[in-house]
Amino acid sequence: xxxxxxxxxxxxxxxxxxxxxxxxxxxxxxxxxxxxxxxxxxxxxxxxxxxxxxxxxxxxxxxxxxxxxxxxxxxxxxxxxxxxxxxxxxxxxxxxxxxxxxxxxxxxxxxxxxxxxxxxxxxxxxxxxxxxxxxxxxxxxxxxxxxxxxxxxxxxxxxxxxxxxxxxxxxxxxxxxxxxxxxxxxxxxxxxxxxxxxxxxxxxxxxxxxxxxxxxxxxxxxxxxxxxxxxxxxxxxxxxxxxxxxxxxxxxxxxxxxxxxxxxxxxxxxxxxxxxxxxxxxxxxxxxxxxxxxxxxxxxxxxxxxxxxxxxxxxxxxx
Amino acid sequence: xxxxxxxxxxxxxxxxxxxxxxxxxxxxxxxxxxxxxxxxxxxxxxxxxxxxxxxxxxxxxxxxxxxxxxxxxxxxxxxxxxxxxxxxxxxxxxxxxxxxxxxxxxxxxxxxxxxxxxxxxxxxxxxxxxxxxxxxxxxxxxxxxxxxxxxxxxxxxxxxxxxxxxxxxxxxxxxxxxxxxxxxxxxxxxxxxxxxxxxxxxxxxxxxxxxxxxxxxxxxxxxxxxxxxxxxxxxxxxxxxxxxxxxxxxxxxxxxxxxxxxxxxxxxxxxxxxxxxxxxxxxxxxxxxxxxxxxxxxxxxxxxxxxxxxxxxxxxxxxxxxxxxxxxxxxxxxxxxxxxxxxxxxxxxx
Numbered sequence: 001x002x003x004x005x006x007x008x009x010x011x012x013x014x015x016x017x018x019x020x021x022x023x024x025x026x027x028x029x030x031x032x033x034x035x036x037x038x039x040x041x042x043x044x045x046x047x048x049x050x051x052x053x054x055x056x057x058x059x060x061x062x063x064x065x066x067x068x069x070x071x072x073x074x075x076x077x078x079x080x081x082x083x084x085x086x087x088x089x090x091x092x093x094x095x096x097x098x099x100x101x102x103x104x105x106x107x108x109x110x111x112x113x114x115x116x117x118x119x120x121x122x123x124x125x126x127x128x129x130x131x132x133x134x135x136x137x138x139x140x141x142x143x144x145x146x147x148x149x150x151x152x153x154x155x156x157x158x159x160x161x162x163x164x165x166x167x168x169x170x171x172x173x174x175x176x177x178x179x180x181x182x183x184x185x186x187x188x189x190x191x192x193x194x195x196x197x198x199x200x201x202x203x204x205x206x207x208x209x210x211x212x213x214x215x216x217x218x219x220x221x222x223x224x225x226x227x228x229x230x231x232x233x234x235x236x237x238x239x240x241x242x243x244x245x246x247x248x249x250x251x252x253x254x255x256x257x258x259x260x261x262x263x264x265x266x267x268x269x270x271x272x273x274x275x276x277x278x279x280x281x282x283x284x285x286x287x288x289x290x291x292x293x294x295x296x297x298x299x300x301x302x303x304x305x306x307x308x309x310x311x312x313x314x315x316x317x318x319x
Numbered sequence: 320x321x322x323x324x325x326x327x328x329x330x331x332x333x334x335x336x337x338x339x340x341x342x343x344x345x346x347x348x349x350x351x352x353x354x355x356x357x358x359x360x361x362x363x364x365x366x367x368x369x370x371x372x373x374x375x376x377x378x379x380x381x382x383x384x385x386x387x388x389x390x391x392x393x394x395x396x397x398x399x400x401x402x403x404x405x406x407x408x409x410x411x412x413x414x415x416x417x418x419x420x421x422x423x424x425x426x427x428x429x430x431x432x433x434x435x436x437x438x439x440x441x442x443x444x445x446x447x448x449x450x451x452x453x454x455x456x457x458x459x460x461x462x463x464x465x466x467x468x469x470x471x472x473x474x475x476x477x478x479x480x481x482x483x484x485x486x487x488x489x490x491x492x493x494x495x496x497x498x499x500x501x502x503x504x505x506x507x508x509x510x511x512x513x514x515x516x517x518x519x520x521x522x523x524x525x526x527x528x529x530x531x532x533x534x535x536x537x538x539x540x541x542x543x544x545x546x547x548x549x550x551x552x553x554x555x556x557x558x559x560x561x562x563x564x565x566x567x568x569x570x571x572x573x574x575x576x577x578x579x580x581x582x583x584x585x586x587x588x589x590x591x592x593x594x595x596x597x598x599x600x601x602x603x604x605x606x607x608x609x610x611x612x613x614x615x616x617x618x619x620x621x622x623x624x625x626x627x628x629x630x631x632x633x634x635x636x637x638x639x640x641x642x643x644x645x646x647x648x649x650x651x652x653x654x655x656x657x658x659x660x661x662x663x664x665x666x667x668x669x
Contacts, residue, residue, distance in 0.1 A: 018459050029475045142658070146651035148600050150607050150620070151643040154627035158640075162633045169629070193654075252466045256604060260627065270467055271608060274474050282471060289464040297462065 011298050018294060019287060026286045027068045030279050037085035037277045058085070071283075082280035086273070092284045096266065103258070103265030105175045107250040110187035114246050118192045119238065122199025123231055126207060127222075138200065141193035149186055149253050153260045156182050170262040186257050191249045195242050202234035209233075247296050251289060343584050349663045356659035362652040366645075369413060370420035377410035381617040390635055402625065402638055412642060414617035419649075422532050422602045423595055430537030430598075431591045435544030440575050440583070442545070443552025454549070457542040465539060469601065473535045473610040480531050528612040532602055540598065544590035551583045585664040592660040596653030603646060619646050 038054050039046075055061045059070060074080040081092040118141075125137040160182065161169035168179045206212065207230055215225045254267030262268075266285065273281045350356050369376070378397075385405035392400050399408035442453040555561055555578070564574050605611035606620025614621065619642050626632060626639030 014458070018462055021459055022463060026471070029472060032475060032479065139655075142654050143651055146596075146654050147647045148603065148650060150604055150623055151646055154623065154632060154639055155643060157627075158632050158636055162629070251464055255466055255470070256607070259608070271470060274470050275609070286464070286467060286471070289467060290462055293464055294462045 008302065011301070015291065015294050019290065022290050023072070023283065023287055024068060026283050027071065027279075028064060030277070030282055031064050031067070037279065058083075071280075081284045084278055084281050086276050086278045086281070092281060095281065096269075096284065096288075099264065099266045099269045102172060102263065103254055103267060106172060106180065106183050106258070106263060106265055107187060107254065108175065109180060109184040110191075110250060111246060113184065113188045114191050114195055115239075115242065117188070118195030118242070119199045119235060121192070122196035122238075123203045123226065123235075125196060126200045126203035127226055129204065134200075138193070138196060141196050144189040145191075145193035147189070149190060149256045150260070152189065153182070153186050153257055156185060157261070170260075172261075172263040172265070183257050183261060183263065187250055187253045190253065191246050194249075195238075195246070198238045198242065199235065202238045203230055206230045206234040243296070243299070247292070251292075343581070343588065346585055346588070346660075346664045350659060353659050353663075355655055359652040359656040359659070362648065363656065366416060366649055366652075367420050370416035373410075373413040373417040377407075377413040379407035379410040381411050381414035382406065382615060383410070392637075399641055400635075400637060403631070408638065408641065411617055411622060412619075412645060415619045415622055415642065416645070418529070418612055418616065418618045419599050419602060421529055422536070423598050425529070425533040426536045426540060426598045427591055427595065429533065430540030431544055431594050432587060434537060434541035435548055435590065436580075436583070436587060438541065439545040439548025440552050440579060443549040444556055444571070444575060444579070446553075450549070453545065457545055460539060461542045463539075466601075466604065469535055469539065469605055470608060470610055472538070473531055473605060476535070477531060477610070480534070481527055484527050484530065528616055532605065532611050535605075536598055536601055540594060543594070544587065547586045547590060548583050551586055552579055555579050555582055589657075589660050589664045592653070592657040596650050596657065599653070600650060
């Protein structure tokens, strides 16, 4: 396991380095553009003296490198990510906490449904290889994947809220309310094709193994073979990959879905913060998502290494 | 003999027959045998041709208002009706298609062909420091959350890029590009009869928005293709025919161009087809969020955004449904074609 431990160590060491580079780049890019939050909020008819005083208070009058040094020092020594400029000096965790909780609950159903529909559909498609069922399942999922979130969301609102009046047109009030249905559909459908295809490929690879033929030869029913022998062996790596992939998909989808439906989650908040030039909030959110992305990728890769001895054998080949 | 087995035998026979063919040509021939792929190619080609020809076939300009004719239904004058300010929807959709065509084409050229090819072959063939630098940069870019970074960068860089373009165009483009832009109807609203300001060929048009979009999308788009090409180049570097070429005294440039390039080209085709849909979707999403093509310009992001507003949607759903249907069918064609191409060019994955 020495190769694996070394690999894990190398990948984990990459995280702080990546975060350092990403934080500097983001810091620089956000503060490079003209205008700062204070000038955005103080408007055109401001008192120049007060303006300078506020800028000085937040250290915005210093050179960018110095500002970054101060920010980095505070983050490393005190875990302090600075204050929000838009929300009157409230700290980042205070503001982001509730937003993340909302987005988490909105994404939860989509996450569960992606597994519950995508994986069985993929296995089913694999067992139907060679007849019409296989291309039908994969093709219809591919169709759903092709409809951008941006197109699907307003169409669903048009049908179910504006015309039929079955569902509310937006907002969010809890995980068991009607308002969760449209975001769940929108966040689930595009990811299904990828999951189903992975499950299909994994199942197909296992279907032709010797032990499956043995199981059939000893007279087990077809569906029992698929459930007990094929699915159990083929789906573990799929599961872990899917966790990583659907997480990425959910984060990306959330920005547009939340903005369109007026859901007060991190997705719509990120967009507002960018337009409002709320530097520290943007930076904290970018670093948070980057960390989660890197960890998700690491988990996916590790799962594959642990589960597939062939990859482990060539440990030196790993990135 | 089962159907699958028959196919294998036929496939092998054909393989034999066409052995002299290049990888790329064989792939294209196989692709044209797939009916779905051909249908997708036709849909995409139709979209691209319509997009390019937009200035000549659109009956009106994309921003030409007529307040007396707002929210009209389909008629001979306006086949797809008009929007709130009486702009012709057919023309707006046609010009939006042109935006998709220009942005995808330019992004593909830089972000899916030029950058991945040069960086991938460089990293794979040279190895060492160049490889580390390119691979690590790619790793960091790939670990960033895509859409949030695209929003952030295009929002933050917009004023800088606009300043820069303004300075550059004063020096380089002023004057001589005028007739060309006028011919392509990139100035003003896309009509000859409407007086247009074309003094600043880029900043007065939607070109600066295109430029920024292409820049940002290319910046994040090259990593995947680069990795594929890098790995393939590393494998090819150690093959006998490259060794033979080197022994014959071929220069690095010659080895890369005439020995390695033809063998990595199928990967480029797969990469292009896989990213086309994503690029088109990203342009539409960024525009919708207000950081892509700006309000005055034509884009499906703007059309869908306007159509999705509550009152418009309830009373005039066609303003949302028409651009939505166009975008969805284009994406479907891209995805199906991408699938077929992966089948054709990476036979081992089948």
